[in-house]
Amino acid sequence: MDRQPGLSVRLKLTLSYAAFLMVAGVMLLAVVWLFLLRYVPDYLAPSAISIPDRSDLVAAFGPKAGAMLLLLLLFGLVGGWILSGAMLAPLVRIKNAARLAADGSLSHRIHLEGRNDEFRELADTFDTMLARLEAHDAEQQRFAANASHELRTPLAITQTLLDVARNDLTRDTGELVERLHYVNTRAIDLTEALLLLSRSDQRSFAREQVDLSLIAEEAAETLLPLAEKRGLTIETSGDLTPTIGSHPLLLQLTTNLVHNAIVHNLQEQGTVWVKTSIRPRAVVLTVENTGETLSPQLLLTLTEPFQRGTGRIRTDHAGVGLGLAIVKSITRAHDGRLTLTRRPAGGLCVTVQLPAAPSLDARSS
Known part of the structure; x- marks a missing residue:
């Protein structure tokens, strides 16, 4: 957007400081002037004793008052310029960081020193935003x-x-x-x-009140033939867990989790546990399965797009590598939290925590 050039913030602050100092000086001189006038008569008759009258006071006080105001103006301009520069120094650093970010450099951080104040909070917020943008860009x-x-x-x-x-x-x-x-x-x-x-x-989807427990039962029932074909058992349990969201997307989330638990399980005699529960102001879906022991390094990459629990080897059950990535995205779109945990005996435990529906939240609180 093209805009007309204007005064800098530093110059505006400098002029404001100088103007405030001038007003304060004029008011102070006015008070002194009024105080002196109370004790000085307008005119004194000629006498042997030389006593100054009001005209003498004006002649003596006026030039010195003018010189004092000029000195205050110069002091206000210089002092205001120095003070405004010191105050705006953090803002200049934030501006330079913003320009670097606009040019595509997201690795720069401000790291503003000093105690916590408005500028420090702004700089820390900007650093956090840059970190998130850099991670998202990568x-x-x-x-x-x-x-x-x-x-x-x-x-x-x-x-x-x-x-x-x-x-x-x-x-x-x-x-x-x-x-x-x-x-x-x-x-x-x-x-x-x-x-x-x-x-x-x-997040371009309609929201309505849905029950995670019913969605979990629907997903488990749909994938039951696949589980039976592989000799696995699906166990579902839990409470009514109403939340606000998209039924198709939450069904896709649950289906992905159950399907992932089936195809990455033991060759036979494996089990998949699907459970829903209620927490304060939240509802929880937990999908747990038996299987091979997962390494901590592999666990960190499972929600990345095109990552598979069995590496990149294609088998008869190799999906497109977006199952858990879609789960992560849907959870984030519903303001939820996704947690992946290794089972000590082998396999994976996935927990999806979503905000509870307002009615349930009011009852639980």
Whole structure:
């Protein structure tokens, strides 16, 4: 936005300090003048004794008062310029940091010294914002790179299959169509997952009162055939847990968690526990499963996009690598908190804590 140039804040403060000092000086001189006038007559008759009258007082007091006011003006300008510069020094550092951030440098921090005051709070808030922006920017760069890789893979496979079919006209087209169908399905699943992730990040969804316990039962019932096929058991329990949010997104969140608990479980005789509970001003969904022991390093990356619990090895149950990333995004969009914990006996425990619905919150408090 183009704006007309104006006075700097430092110059405005300097003029304000000088003006205030001048007003105070004029008022002080006015008080002195009025006090002296009370004891000096307007005119004295000629006499042998020389006593100053009011005209003599004016002649003696006027020049000195003018000189004093000029001195106060100079003192106010110089002192105001120095004081305003010292006061605005933190603001200059914040301005320089903002310019660096606008130019794309998000690694710079202000680190303002001194005791806590308004400028210190502003600088700390700005540093926190820069840290979050830097982390978000790095996450988006990793996401863009991984998404490009994941989207390129099915396209490259499709191109290879088509090249082979074109060079070998005697090849069975049924097998080719089947493989192309599989690759295309994975590409569609990946695209839909990316769209869902983007939708939850933008928080562009309608909110209503939903019950997490009913959503958990629906997700468990939907995925029960997959669990039985793998020889696993799903156990659901818990209380009514009303919250405010999007039913489709929360169902997607719960389905992702239960599906992840099924496919990353033991080969047989495994268990998945789905539980809902109530806490003060919050409702909690917990999905826990048996499985292999996870390393702390792997646990930190599970919610990153395109990260899989079994690495990047593709198996029959390898998803698109966005399951827990979508869970994290949906949780954040609902102002919730996601916690991942390793089970000592092996497996994973995922806890999603969401704000309770107002009615439940009023009863619990």
